[in-house]
Structure formats: structure tokens, C-alpha cells
Amino acid sequence: MDYQVKLEIFEGPLDLLLHLIHKNEVDIFDIPIATITDQYLEYLDMMRALNVTVATDFLVMASTLVHIKSKMLLPDYEQGTDEEDPRVEITRPLLEYMNLKSAAEELAEREILQKDVFTRPLDRTLLDEVSKEGPEVEANIFQLITAFRRIIEEEQYETRLKIEAARWSVKEKTAYLVALLREKRSVYFREIFEGQLTISELIVTFLALLELVRAGMVRVFQPTQDRDIRLEAKFENQDDNNE
């Protein structure tokens, strides 16, 4: 079984180079390139021996180092001509990297929110209830039935119960409700039963309402448990569109 290990300490080639520079206590502006290159390659060998996958970034840096080392050996550089120091190629990114490292450290040392400093929290779930005027809770079928029963009981329709032929159809009452809602857009549940005298008429009206709700033409909601249910038209008024 092979184990793959990621060495956290040297996250990238620049990290490794910096470590070598600090370990050897050398000046970043005068890097002994031969020594550092040898140590760098040694470290890569060690990583391989440990079966650590060497990232390509490390190999690119290795080739850069070897390239610089070879340039340094050329007579041109040794004679001190105008040639730029070949080590600049690594010095510049190294310095930039060091600066950003110290910038990162400065960030880490700041007073960090929710770690060093804390602010005042606010419970927005409570706020929403205050800001809206009466939250609208969709009423379900049970709330509708409860409300319907209340109407029947309150008005004591039983006493007025007469036996009569079924004069009301659901279709008729649906048309009545649509007309009512088209006019008012929004009515109280109680309102749709106004002027109706018999239980059979009430029931048919109620059934018509359920039909409309099922068809998605009416929205039914109840602000609070003890408040009256409201009905709202969900269809467009064709008359309005024509105007």
C-alpha cells in the first residue's frame, strides 16, 4: 500500500526557497545560487523518496535555479559586464512573495470579527412580524370548514330550515362569487353568505368557493387564528384590461 503525503510546510516552490534562504542565513540579494540549488534538488529527491507527488511548480522552479546557476558560471557574468544579475529572476518573485506573506500576517493580527471583536446581533425573524401589517397566513381547508360551521351556528339557520327543492347549483353560485370578487377584489369569508337564508344555499355557496380555490382563482388567507378569513381574487378583471 502506497501512502501519499502532502507536506504542508512547503506549499509551493517559493515557500521552499524562502525556507532554504532562512536556514542558510543568507542574504536574499546575494543568494549563493549553487548551494541553494543543490539543497533545493535534495529536497525534491527527498519528497520523491517519501513518495510525495512533486507538483510541477516545484520542477519549474528547479529548472529555473539550474538555469541561473549555469548563467552564473558563464565568463560574461564573472567579468562584471552590464549583464543583469541572473539571480534577479528569483529574487524579485521571492521578495514579492515575502511582502505578501508579511501582509497576510498583518491581516491575521488584526482584530477579526467573530474572533476578537463582536457586534450586536439582531433577530430579524421577530422584525418581519412587526414590519408587515398582519402577516397573511394561507388558510387551509380545515380553517374554512371551521369558519363555515361558525357561520351556520351563529345564525341559527336550523330554526328557519324549510324543506324545499334544490334551487341552487354550484355553477350558479360560482358565477355569483366570481362576479362578487370581480367587483370587490377582496371580501371577508362572511360576506359571501350575506342574504342567504337556507342551509342548502350556504352549502352550495361554500362548495362553489372550494371549487374556485381548487381552480386557483381565489386565494384564502387568515391574518390570525381568531380573525375572519379573507378571500382575494386571483384572476384578472377583463373589464379592467379593456379600459
Place this chain on the structure above:
Amino acid sequence: MNRSLKLIVEALLFSSDRPLSPKEIRSWIPEATVSEVTSALQELVEEYEHLGRSFAIKEVAGGYQFRTHPMFAPFILSMLKTTPSRLSRAALETLAIVAYKQPILRQEIERLRGVDVGGILRSLMEKGLIRIVGRKNLPGRPLIYGTTKKFLEVFGLKDLNSLPKLKEIKELAGHEQETHQEKEDQESESKEAPIPSLSGPDNRPG
């Protein structure tokens, strides 16, 4: 009016869960001017600083906010029963690069760090510390990254200009000029060149 304005501003700051800017505050106090609000804020900042309480008003992310003193963090953390989520060194370095070099391409971040940063960028975006600010008009339309307002809030920064300056980069530029101009001075110059210490301070209190 002056005294009551200050109290109104204080009440707003007290009941807010985010930093409030003078402009915002003014929008809720129509009879006051922005400069009146600003001076009320500054008076409040000073008053709370001198009160020596466990909290004070801090200027962050373009606004003002009540914040506790870092001294009390351990107690608050144990009350909240949490440990703060830590940013890894790699994440902090990447964040620092984005903060200082923004707007910046992923490719440029990778050149500076010398390693792939895809995963780190994603997690910094999830934390809401960095965001995509656009796409560069280059082949492949690469994404451009920048820091967010939340970054300023988390690190307690007024604005991006109040990031601590990167001194050393300027000194490097100066050094390079000298390398070209006066090669003889290079050695003595380089020995004095500052090297940011990566380890802690060497001298411990006796």
C-alpha cells in the same frame, strides 16, 4: 437638537447589526445634515473611547458600529459555545494578494504564490470575503477578483486605503534602481535591506 441628534444616532447604532454610514443615518433623520451626523458620530466615538467600557464605536467598511474590545473575546466565545473559524495560512496569503493587488486575475495570484489557488479562491468566495468583479478582455475571458465589503468588516478596515502599506515593495524598487546605477554600492546596500521576519520576536521579556 444637537444633543438629541447625538442620542438618535447612538440609538440607531445600538440597534443595528451592521455598520451604518453617515449618509444612511441621515436618510432616517431628515432634519439633520450629513456633516451634523458625522460630527455626532465622531463625538460618540470619542465618548465611548473615554468611557472605558467593554465596547466602543469603531469605523469599519465605510460605517460605524459598536464592537466589543478584543480583551473579552474568550468570554464571548465560551458564551456562544463556538470557536472562530480560522483562515489557513494559504487562504490568508491568497486573500492578502487579492486585497493588495485587486482587481486581479487568478493567473496573477498563482504567479505570485507559485501554486494553484483554485480551491482557495472558491472557499474565500463561499466565506464572502472575495467576489468576482468582472471578466478581463483576454482570450478565455478570465475572471477578475476583488474583495468584498464583508472583508472590510471582518478585518475591521475603514476602506481599502486603510490596509497597512506594503513598505518593502517600494524599497525593493529602490534597490533595483541602485543595482543599475551604482553597482559598487550594491553589497553594503543589500546588507541593510530589510528582510521581513517570518518568525516571532527573538527577545523575550527578561
